[in-house]
Structures are given as C-alpha cells and as structure tokens.
Amino acid sequence: MTMISPEERAAMREGFGRLLAEKCAEADIRRVMATQSGNDPALWTAMADMGITALMVSDDHGGIGAGMVEIEEIMEEAGAALLAGPLLSSAFVAASLIGLSHDADAKARLLPAIASGEKIATVAFTGDSGSWDVAGVTATAQPQDNQWILNGAASFVLSANLANVLLVFAQTPGGLGCFEVDSAHVQIEPLQSWDPSLRLSKIMFDQTQAVHIAGVDHATFEQTLDVARVALAGEQAGACRRIFDITVDYLKTRVQFGRPIGGFQAIKHIAADLLIEVESATSAARAAARALDTDAPDKDVLINLAAFACADAFSQVAATAIQMHGGIAFTWEHPAHLYLRRARADAQLFGQSDTYRERFVAAMEKAA
Amino acid sequence: MNSDAMTIGDEVRAWLADHWDAESRRAKAGGSLAQWMDRVVEAGWAVPSWPTQWWGRGLDKKSVSTIVNEFRKVGAPGAGQDRTNITANSVMQFGSDTLKRKIIPEFLTGRAHQCLLYSEPGAGSDLAAVRTRADLQGDHYVVTGQKVWTSGAQNADYGLLIARTDWDVPKHEGLSFFIIEMRQPGIEIRPINQITGDSHFNEVFLDGATVPAENRVGDEGQGWKVMQTALAVERLVMGDGAGERRQGSSKNNVVSLIDIAREAGKIDDPVARQDIAQAMAYRQLNALNMLRAKQDMAQGTASPIMSLGKLAMSRILHEDARVMTKLLGAASMLDGAEHERAADINYRTANAYMTSIGGGTDQIQRNIIGERVLGLPRETEADRNLPFRESRAVTG
Numbered sequence: 001m002t003m004i005s006p007e008e009r010a011a012m013r014e015g016f017g018r019l020l021a022e023k024c025a026e027a028d029i030r031r032v033m034a035t036q037s038g039n040d041p042a043l044w045t046a047m048a049d050m051g052i053t054a055l056m057v058s059d060d061h062g063g064i065g066a067g068m069v070e071i072e073e074i075m076e077e078a079g080a081a082l083l084a085g086p087l088l089s090s091a092f093v094a095a096s097l098i099g100l101s102h103d104a105d106a107k108a109r110l111l112p113a114i115a116s117g118e119k120i121a122t123v124a125f126t127g128d129s130g131s132w133d134v135a136g137v138t139a140t141a142q143p144q145d146n147q148w149i150l151n152g153a154a155s156f157v158l159s160a161n162l163a164n165v166l167l168v169f170a171q172t173p174g175g176l177g178c179f180e181v182d183s184a185h186v187q188i189e190p191l192q193s194w195d196p197s198l199r200l201s202k203i204m205f206d207q208t209q210a211v212h213i214a215g216v217d218h219a220t221f222e223q224t225l226d227v228a229r230v231a232l233a234g235e236q237a238g239a240c241r242r243i244f245d246i247t248v249d250y251l252k253t254r255v256q257f258g259r260p261i262g263g264f265q266a267i268k269h270i271a272a273d274l275l276i277e278v279e280s281a282t283s284a285a286r287a288a289a290r291a292l293d294t295d296a297p298d299k300d301v302l303i304n305l306a307a308f309a310c311a312d313a314f315s316q317v318a319a320t321a322i323q324m325h326g327g328i329a330f331t332w333e334h335p336a337h338l339y340l341r342r343a344r345a346d347a348q349l350f351g352q353s354d355t356y357r358e359r360f361v362a363a364m365e366k367a368a
Numbered sequence: 369m370n371s372d373a374m375t376i377g378d379e380v381r382a383w384l385a386d387h388w389d390a391e392s393r394r395a396k397a398g399g400s401l402a403q404w405m406d407r408v409v410e411a412g413w414a415v416p417s418w419p420t421q422w423w424g425r426g427l428d429k430k431s432v433s434t435i436v437n438e439f440r441k442v443g444a445p446g447a448g449q450d451r452t453n454i455t456a457n458s459v460m461q462f463g464s465d466t467l468k469r470k471i472i473p474e475f476l477t478g479r480a481h482q483c484l485l486y487s488e489p490g491a492g493s494d495l496a497a498v499r500t501r502a503d504l505q506g507d508h509y510v511v512t513g514q515k516v517w518t519s520g521a522q523n524a525d526y527g528l529l530i531a532r533t534d535w536d537v538p539k540h541e542g543l544s545f546f547i548i549e550m551r552q553p554g555i556e557i558r559p560i561n562q563i564t565g566d567s568h569f570n571e572v573f574l575d576g577a578t579v580p581a582e583n584r585v586g587d588e589g590q591g592w593k594v595m596q597t598a599l600a601v602e603r604l605v606m607g608d609g610a611g612e613r614r615q616g617s618s619k620n621n622v623v624s625l626i627d628i629a630r631e632a633g634k635i636d637d638p639v640a641r642q643d644i645a646q647a648m649a650y651r652q653l654n655a656l657n658m659l660r661a662k663q664d665m666a667q668g669t670a671s672p673i674m675s676l677g678k679l680a681m682s683r684i685l686h687e688d689a690r691v692m693t694k695l696l697g698a699a700s701m702l703d704g705a706e707h708e709r710a711a712d713i714n715y716r717t718a719n720a721y722m723t724s725i726g727g728g729t730d731q732i733q734r735n736i737i738g739e740r741v742l743g744l745p746r747e748t749e750a751d752r753n754l755p756f757r758e759s760r761a762v763t764g
C-alpha cells in the first residue's frame with residue numbers, strides 16, 4: 001500500500017509524460033528499435049533520476065515504496081509512448097519479486113541497485129510452452145555442495161539482453177524455487193520478435209551456478225505475475241488510448257467525398273464503440289491496481305478482468321485504427337503498425353485472454 | 369476525503385439512523401412512502417446540490433455522492449434526485465418560479481408520475497420533426513396531434529410534451545416544451561401490445577387538449593434545448609443500471625449466468641465459460657466506468673465516460689440474453705409455464721431492445737458520442753435550415 005498522495009501521483013505522472021514527450025517521441029522509438037540493445041541509455045538515466053525506476057522498491061532499500069496504483073499510471077504513460085527498454089521487466093517485475101521474497105540478503109544486495117537503475121534485472125518465468133504457469137517452468141535446479149546448479153532453459157524472457165541479473169524460476173526437488181543467475185554465466189539467445197520494440201530472449205542453462213532466493217514459492221510466482229499483469233494492463237490501456245487519439249485526429253482532418261471521413265457514420269460509429277473499449281480498459285486496469293494494493297476480496301476477479309479486457313481492447317483498437325486510416329497505415333512510416341505490434345505482443349506476454357477469462361469466471365463462481 | 373464530506377457523511381448517517389429502520393427497510397415513524405419522501409425532501413436530501421430556497425442544501429457533487437451512498441447502504445429511497453429526476457431537473461433548470469413551486473415538490477416526493485410525450489409516428493430518431501401543434505389562445509395553449517411509444521402514459525399525471533409552436537422557422541427552432549396534465553378530455557390513451565407481451569407503452573391522441581401557458585418550460589421556441597436536458601438525464605439513468613440490482617423488476621439480474629450454467633449442466637463447458645466471462649465482463653466494465661465517471665464528477669471534472677453508459681448497457685443486455693439462450697439450448701424454444709427459465713430468457717431477449725431503441729437508438733447514441741464527445745463532424749441534415757412548413761416531414 002502506497003504512502004504517495006494523489007497530488008504527488010499526478011505530479012509524477014505529468015513529469016514522466018513530459019519526459020517521454022521530449023525523449024520518447026515516435027522518431028526516438030524508431031531509432032531505439034533499430035539499435036541492437038533496444039534501449040535508450042540516456043532515457044534510462046533520466047527515468048532513474050526522476051525516481052521512476054525506484055517506484056516499486058521500498059524506502060528502506062533506497063526506493064520510493066509506491067503502490068500498484070502509481071505503477072499502473074506510469075505504465076499508462078509508458079504504453080502511450082510505446083516506451084522500449086527494461087522498465088517493466090527490471091524496475092517493476094523483478095523488483096517486486098525480490099520485494100516479495102523473504103531473502104534479506106538478496107534485498108540488500110539487489111534492490112538499491114535496481115532502484116537506482118544501475119543494475120538491470122529480469123525474471124525468467126516460463127519455458128518454451130510460454131504458458132506462464134508453474135507447469136510451464138522447465139528449468140531445473142539441483143543442490144550440489146552448498147550451492148545450486150541450473151539446467152534446462154527459460155524462454156520469452158523480457159529484456160534479458162540488457163540484464164545483469166537474471167531471476168530464474170526453476171523446478172527443484174522440493175517444489176518451485178527462484179534463483180539469481182549472473183547473466184555473464186549463461187548463454188542468452190536473442191529471439192527475433194515481431195514487435196521490434198520488445199526484446200525477448202531464450203536463456204540456456206548448462207550446469208549453471210545459481211544463488212537461491214529464499215522464501216519464493218508457487219504463491220510468490222503468482223503474486224509476481226499479478227504485478228506484471230496489472231502493470232501490463234496499464235501499458236495496454238495507455239497505448240490503446242494514444243492510438244485511439246491519433247485515429248480520431250485523423251478522422252477530423254482526412255477529407256474524402258468533400259468532407260472529413262469522421263462525418264461518415266460507418267466510421268463515426270466504430271469510433272464510438274472503440275471509445276467504450278478505451279475507457280473500459282482504463283477503468284479495469286486502475287481497479288485492478290487498487291485491488292492489488294488493498295488486497296481486496298475481489299482482487300482475483302479484477303486482475304483477471306483487467307488482464308483480458310486490456311489485452312483485447314488494445315488489440316482491437318490498434319487493429320481497427322489501421323482500417324480507419326486506410327492506405328497510409330499500411331506503410332512502415334505510419335505509427336499505427338507500431339501499436340499493432342505492441343498490442344499483439346502484449347496479448348501473449350504473461351498469459352492469454354482465454355486463460356484470464358477462465359480464471360475470471362472461476363473467481364466469480366467462488367464469489368457467487 | 370475532505371472534512372466537508374466527512375461532516376455531511378456523519379450528518380446523513382445520523383439522520384438516517386434516527387429516521388430509517390435499515391432492517392425492515394421502512395421509515396421508523398411508520399407512514400406511507402409518500403410521507404417518507406416528504407421527510408427526505410424537507411431535510412434537503414432529495415436534491416442536495418440545489419440552492420437552499422429550492423429544496424436543496426447547496427452542496428457540491430462529492431457531497432451528493434456521499435449522501436446517495438449512505439441512502440443506498442441502508443436501502444432508503446429518495447436521495448440524489450438532482451441527477452436522476454427528469455421532470456424536476458428540467459423544470460428546475462428552465463421553468464418559471466411559479467412552475468417550480470407547483471410541479472417540483474410533487475415529483476420529488478413521488479406523488480406525481482410523468483410520461484414522455486416526444487415520439488410521433490413521423491418523428492422518432494428525428495425528434496425535431498414533431499408535428500403535434502400547440503397554439504396559444506389567451507393564457508393557455510391548445511394541443512393537437514399524435515404521440516406514440518409513450519411509456520407509462522396510463523399511470524401518468526403529467527406528460528413532458530414537445531410540440532410545435534412555430535411552423536415558419538427551421539425545425540429545431542419552432543418547438544416548445546410543456547408539462548401537460550394527462551387526465552383531461554382532450555387526451556386519449558391507447559395501449560400498444562409489445563414484443564414482450566406487456567403493454568407499458570401507448571399511443572396518445574391529443575385533440576384540443578389544453579395546457580396553461582405557465583406550464584411552458586423555457587421560452588417559446590426553446591423546446592429543443594429543454595428536451596436535450598431531459599434526454600440527457602434519461603440516458604444517464606438508463607446507462608447507470610449495470611452492476612446494481614434494479615429495483616422493482618423481478619425479471620432483471622436476479623439470476624446470474626453462473627446459476628443458469630449450473631442449472632443447464634454447462635458450468636464446466638470451456639466454450640460456455642468463455643462466453644459467460646465475456647458477458648459478465650461487459651457488466652463489470654460498465655460498472656467500473658460509471659464508478660470512475662462519478663469519481664471524476666465528484667472532483668468537479670466533466671466526465672465524457674458518463675455518456676457511454678447507455679450504449680454499453682445495450683451491449684450488456686443483448687449479450688446476457690444471447691449467452692443465456694446458448695446455455696439453455698433447445699429448451700429456449702419453450703415458453704410460459706412449460707419452462708419458466710426459458711420464459712425469463714426469452715423475455716430478456718426481447719426486452720433488451722428497450723435499451724437499444726428506447727431513449728434514442730444505439731445508432732443515435734453513437735452519433736452523439738462521435739459528435740459531442742469525440743468532436744467528429746455532425747451528421748448532415750437535409751432539412752436543418754428549411755422552414756419546417758417546407759420540409760419533407762410536412763410535404764411528404
């Protein structure tokens with residue numbers, strides 16, 4: 001639960017929005033996309049200076065101790081700008097995992113450096129199945145002479161190419177565990193992704209030495225994914241709103257048959273329907289963040305609702321935006337496809353809509 | 369929460385504790401619903417945002433939300449009508465002081481019932497095309513014409529009437545808005561059988577009916593503007609129903625999709641579960657949107673989200689009915705006593721059109737959202753600037 005006031009939250013969001021407008025405009029995104037790292041170090045430093053990378057870390061470890069409500073809003077801004085790089089994977093997901101562990105050493109060792117942006121971390125959840133559940137974890141860990149040895153692989157790891165610290169879920173003889181691996185000691189294979197702003201890797205472990213993170217179990221795995229999902233929902237809500245705004249602007253300026261195309265009902269009605277999707281995504285993401293912060297009784301209902309509603313809204317709005325733009329949106333130069341790429345990637349990251357819908361019904365059943 | 373809202377919260381809680389029995393959901397001193405409503409109006413809870421000389425307390429919107437919530441918690445009716453009461457709001461905003469004093473208390477206490485005399489056979493979506501005429505004769509107007517689809521006309525004491533007072537100006541400019549007494553010789557009401565088998569709506573024939581000039585709401589020729597306000601309140605009410613149990617209608621929301629799936633033995637069918645999830649999600653999302661809109665408004669920020677509720681509500685009701693029908697399968701061919709569940713679902717299927725047609729169709733709602741919320745160009749109207757007398761609504 002956060003100690004940050006609504007005023008501070010609004011100021012932070014606005015400051016971050018301004019930074020992104022300045023340093024993460026469309027041209028910057030395209031430039032960064034084309035680099036090998038897929039990250040803009042100058043922007044990363046600026047975000048760290050602003051405290052954005054410290055939000056998830058508690059204040060006794062050099063962080064700000066914000067709640068999901070703040071993180072969700074920051075992710076709305078990040079999504080709107082299609083920010084690339086390790087903000088989500090390191091500052092939010094990895095930091096939350098370590099924060100949730102019961103490992104005082106790991107916290108003291110890693111959190112201050114993650115908060116300051118000095119170290120970049122990421123979490124390896126799933127194997128080749130990409131199922132984002134415990135059954136999908138295929139890496140294994142064996143104890144050997146006072147240390148742990150990892151074998152197998154993890155896939156779809158976000159921003160692993162940038163990470164110094166890998167936090168790897170693995171099956172141990174005693175159940176699920178989590179391990180810290182130095183990225184220098186493993187083979188990281190970049191995966192070519194359809195969304196070039198999103199860097200995914202496969203990590204191979206071969207008798208790799210690892211440090212056990214204490215107090216991470218199946219429940220922590222789910223809790224970390226919940227944080228990841230709500231943050232991602234924020235990204236989707238923000239991105240979906242931005243591509244919608246871009247589209248509505250175009251509907252007002254593009255003239256055909258002697259009038260702006262937004263005057264045609266076939267187009268206007270689609271826009272009205274999409275607005276419902278955009279607003280619903282925002283409401284859902286924010287409600288899920290609030291529920292997570294307060295550990296609300298309907299937390300599972302709201303997180304799963306946000307997970308599929310935001311993924312579906314972003315996918316639908318981004319795809320329809322291309323249709324509403326016509327030929328111009330079929331070009332590489334137009335931003336619409338960048339949003340479509342991110343929407344399609346986000347719709348798979350951390351799990352799929354169908355799975356969330358199923359869990360949503362299950363949670364409602366329990367409540368009923 | 370600011371300290372003002374705290375104070376008002378305390379005050380309303382204390383007042384409710386004194387006057388309302390939450391257990392039995394009745395007024396403590398007994399008495400009729402109307403007497404309870406008198407007390408609510410007297411205390412200023414009915415329309416807290418209105419000025420003190422007009423039944424209000426001059427409070428901000430946030431305080432109104434607090435009051436409404438407290439009333440809702442204990443199941444007491446009557447609070448917060450400054451958002452929901454169509455007649456009271458239209459008269460308050462546009463009526464003369466005499467009319468306010470005469471009409472508003474009757475409506476705030478629920479003693480009087482209204483119906484909406486807008487639609488005509490030739491003027492549905494295009495409400496500015498109405499041909500019912502109101503001609504001033506001395507101190508009253510004489511009204512002649514035909515209205516249709518008038519919900520609740522049988523039980524109404526007053527009708528909110530839109531009628532043409534000038535035929536020589538463009539269609540939106542020649543309209544005036546009235547509050548007409550329904551129980552008079554010049555008005556004949558004929559029920560219409562509805563798709564659901566009910567007959568809540570009616571044809572209303574006006575033939576030399578009269579309405580005092582002081583019952584005109586707003587100036588002559590300003591009727592369009594007044595009606596827009598009345599329609600906005602109506603749409604708000606229609607869009608705000610999701611997530612909350614509707615009162616008074618046993619056919620709404622009592623049974624959930626999950627119950628029906630259990631009954632039908634399909635609760636474990638993965639395809640059915642996907643459908644159920646989507647339908648339930650629409651409902652939840654609209655409730656979350658409305659909550660957010662109310663929070664925005666309580667903070668004094670205008671909320672465009674509020675205007676989405678009615679369109680979203682249509683989607684919810686049609687989707688619920690669709691999924692329920694699928695769950696029921698072959699049994700949905702049955703009806704009546706043969707299969708009560710089927711009867712309920714069939715009723716819902718038909719009744720969903722009430723929201724997607726009544727109060728303005730979904731298509732018109734999309735036009736409104738596109739134009740007023742998103743700022744897209746207006747629909748072109750062939751007869752917008754013609755004197756009404758020369759438009760196709762008259763010449764055919």
Ligand SMILES: Cc1cc2nc3c(=O)[nH]c(=O)nc-3n(C[C@H](O)[C@H](O)[C@H](O)COP(=O)(O)OP(=O)(O)OC[C@H]3O[C@@H](n4cnc5c(N)ncnc54)[C@H](O)[C@@H]3O)c2cc1C
Pocket residue numbers: 265483484485486487491492493494516517518519520569721722725726727728729730731732735747
């Ligand atoms: C249950 C119910 C209760 C009602 N109660 C009342 C009442 O109490 N008082 C009252 O006055 N009225 C009432 N109505 C009437 C209701 O407001 C009208 O039926 C509605 O506004 C549509 O008008 P119409 O029926 O003439 O259809 P039309 O206007 O003829 O529309 C026919 C079709 O054309 C479409 N259409 C028309 N114009 C456009 C446009 N510009 N762009 C796109 N599509 C368009 C419509 O969406 C619709 O699909 C009620 C209706 C129902 C169903």
